[in-house]
Amino acid sequence: MADPAVGALRLRGVGQRAGAPVFANPLNVTALVLIGAFAICAVLAPIVAPYDPLAQALGSRLEPPSPQHWLGTDQLGRDIASRLLYGARISLVIGIVVVALAGIFGTLVGLVAGYAGGLVDETLMRVTEVFLAFPPLILAMAIAGALGPSLTNAIIAIAAVTWAVYARLTRGQLLSLRRREFVEAARAIGASRGRILARHLLPNALAPLMVQASFDMGAAIISAAGLSFIGFGAQPPTPEWGVMISEGRNFISTQLWLSLFPGLAILLAVGSFNVLGDGLRDLFDPRLRRAG
Amino acid sequence: MRFLGFLARRVVGIVAVMIGVSVITFAISHVIPADPAVAALGDHATADQITAFRAEYHLDRPLAEQYLTYVGGLLHGDLGRSIRTRRAVADDLADSFPATLELSFAALLAAIAVGIPSGVWSAVFRGRLPDFVVRLLALIGGSIPVFWLGLIVIGLGYYQLGWFPGGGRIDLFVDPPPTRTGLFVVDSLLTGDLTALRSSLLHLVLPALTLGYFSTALIARMTRSSMLEVLGQDYIRTARAKGLRERVVIFRHGLRNALIPTVTIIGLTFGSLLSGAVLTETIFSWPGLGRYATASAVSLDFPAVLGVTLLAAVVYPLANLAVDVAYYWLDPRTQRG
Numbered sequence: 001m002a003d004p005a006v007g008a009l010r011l012r013g014v015g016q017r018a019g020a021p022v023f024a025n026p027l028n029v030t031a032l033v034l035i036g037a038f039a040i041c042a043v044l045a046p047i048v049a050p051y052d053p054l055a056q057a058l059g060s061r062l063e064p065p066s067p068q069h070w071l072g073t074d075q076l077g078r079d080i081a082s083r084l085l086y087g088a089r090i091s092l093v094i095g096i097v098v099v100a101l102a103g104i105f106g107t108l109v110g111l112v113a114g115y116a117g118g119l120v121d122e123t124l125m126r127v128t129e130v131f132l133a134f135p136p137l138i139l140a141m142a143i144a145g146a147l148g149p150s151l152t153n154a155i156i157a158i159a160a161v162t163w164a165v166y167a168r169l170t171r172g173q174l175l176s177l178r179r180r181e182f183v184e185a186a187r188a189i190g191a192s193r194g195r196i197l198a199r200h201l202l203p204n205a206l207a208p209l210m211v212q213a214s215f216d217m218g219a220a221i222i223s224a225a226g227l228s229f230i231g232f233g234a235q236p237p238t239p240e241w242g243v244m245i246s247e248g249r250n251f252i253s254t255q256l257w258l259s260l261f262p263g264l265a266i267l268l269a270v271g272s273f274n275v276l277g278d279g280l281r282d283l284f285d286p287r288l289r290r291a292g
Numbered sequence: 293m294r295f296l297g298f299l300a301r302r303v304v305g306i307v308a309v310m311i312g313v314s315v316i317t318f319a320i321s322h323v324i325p326a327d328p329a330v331a332a333l334g335d336h337a338t339a340d341q342i343t344a345f346r347a348e349y350h351l352d353r354p355l356a357e358q359y360l361t362y363v364g365g366l367l368h369g370d371l372g373r374s375i376r377t378r379r380a381v382a383d384d385l386a387d388s389f390p391a392t393l394e395l396s397f398a399a400l401l402a403a404i405a406v407g408i409p410s411g412v413w414s415a416v417f418r419g420r421l422p423d424f425v426v427r428l429l430a431l432i433g434g435s436i437p438v439f440w441l442g443l444i445v446i447g448l449g450y451y452q453l454g455w456f457p458g459g460g461r462i463d464l465f466v467d468p469p470p471t472r473t474g475l476f477v478v479d480s481l482l483t484g485d486l487t488a489l490r491s492s493l494l495h496l497v498l499p500a501l502t503l504g505y506f507s508t509a510l511i512a513r514m515t516r517s518s519m520l521e522v523l524g525q526d527y528i529r530t531a532r533a534k535g536l537r538e539r540v541v542i543f544r545h546g547l548r549n550a551l552i553p554t555v556t557i558i559g560l561t562f563g564s565l566l567s568g569a570v571l572t573e574t575i576f577s578w579p580g581l582g583r584y585a586t587a588s589a590v591s592l593d594f595p596a597v598l599g600v601t602l603l604a605a606v607v608y609p610l611a612n613l614a615v616d617v618a619y620y621w622l623d624p625r626t627q628r629g
Binding site: 027126129131133135136137139145218222225226229230231232245249263271 | 308309312313316317320321431432434435436437438439440441443444446447451452564566567568570571574585586589590592594597600601604605608609
């Protein structure tokens with residue numbers, strides 16, 4: 001007859017391997033649901049938005065939330081809910097493009113540095129260090145200012161200050177992985193450098209990169225909104241969340257909702273990606289769960 | 293001696309990073325599609341004016357020569373002349389840096405004063421309501437856009453309650469204290485000017501809380517997790533077993549050891565404070581580096597932008613160096629080497 005204590009232990013072990021505690025956490029589930037909702041809003045914005053986000057209706061300016069306009073209207077009579085929904089689309093694109101650009105470039109630099117070693121590694125890591133020394137927003141502002149204010153240039157600027165973390169992470173992973181037995185084994189059976197890199201090293205280095213990517217989705221959304229807020233990113237009348245907050249700035253004492261709702265949208269989106277990042281980290285590294 | 297050697301290596305590292313930083317910012321500011329001369333003089337400037345302007349700022353020289361001229365100046369403490377303000381960039385920075393420093397220090401102090409006790413509280417009440425509240429507030433702090441928080445805080449603290457001023461460093465009708473350090477609070481204390489002290493403190497509250505929220509969240513999270521780690525150690529059990537009061541166990545035995553990772557985070561948040569200061573200063577009309585950087589970048593004033601970025605890029609590694617020195621005092625093991 002099986003010992004129930006052993007059975008319980010085994011069950012708990014299976015649960016942990018499957019990441020059950022991570023998904024049993026209500027906060028993680030809420031974050032996943034919110035990210036899902038965010039993605040659906042972004043994709044279906046033209047269908048679910050009740051109004052055209054750019055359509056002005058000067059007769060119904062600065063209206064508080066009502067059944068006609070759930071989140072009210074702005075100073076030009078535009079429907080804030082519709083602008084928010086289209087804004088979700090812009091923010092999601094910003095997050096994905098920044099993470100893709102920075103992630104791919106940074107990972108490549110890290111792979112080359114970690115695999116080549118020697119002078120190449122030394123040079124690339126010094127360059128990476130220089131980029132890490134900049135306060136990100138100031139460098140992004142300098143780049144966006146130099147290229148001219150636009151959403152595309154803001155994305156390029158944010159990606160330019162984000163890639164260095166991926167380079168350092170990938171290189172660190174590579175240095176610890178390349179001495180592992182399975183890599184030695186691959187080398188012993190005559191696998192080529194490229195194959196070892198692509199099939200053995202990279203997949204094993206991916207976990208921390210995914211965690212970082214989740215945090216950076218949120219960070220990119222916040223940075224882009226910040227750049228737009230001070231005029232270096234998306235320009236009016238684009239329904240970008242930072243632009244919306246900036247436009248509502250003059251009405252903060254009387255019509256708070258103009259800035260309130262886009263800010264809450266940023267908070268929820270960024271918060272969800274941060275919770276997802278924490279959850280992924282716990283999932284990939286169960287040792288950290290004790291402290292959580 | 294070991295420590296001095298370590299210090300020397302770090303300083304050499306900082307200089308190397310500075311050279312890299314100057315090359316990159318210089319490159320960025322010279323790949324500008326728009327013409328800084330046109331930006332400074334306006335669209336109606338004549339060709340002669342533009343030529344004269346380009347000659348004055350060496351914009352007509354080859355890039356490499358411009359860079360070498362710039363670095364040569366740097367070695368003599370000359371950061372060039374601002375195109376927008378027509379003053380020496382070093383003077384502009386000297387004027388605006390103390391404002392940013394005062395704001396960042398106030399934010400950091402608030403973050404330490406709130407973050408460490410919250411982290412301890414959260415760890416001691418792990419899994420219960422206080423823990424949940426602290427973790428939720430920390431999550432919000434790590435995800436909230438600082439410029440939006442600033443607007444909400446102004447809306448509440450200035451427009452609704454009227455408790456605090458809505459912007460600036462000191463009341464319009466109060467004379468700023470005579471400059472000793474450039475930090476208004478310190479200067480008014482040094483000169484015993486209580487009116488200026490009261491006004492500058494009141495002006496600091498909202499921007500410092502806004503800027504400090506992110507760091508508070510980080511510090512609280514880090515203190516909580518390292519406290520949990522420490523409270524599970526054998527020596528804590530021993531301290532409890534020998535009948536010490538819980539307060540002594542938590543603060544003298546627990547917190548002292550849990551503080552080391554927290555100190556690292558405090559150093560690292562200094563970089564984020566500088567980035568956050570750009571936006572916070574814009575919201576609160578705070579005449580610091582951030583506002584100077586924004587105005588300079590808008591008008592393509594590249595000597596100024598370059599100056600700010602250089603200064604910012606040296607502050608960050610210096611903050612990290614300060615952390616390492618703090619380690620040395622906090623953790624006796626590092627002193628033995």
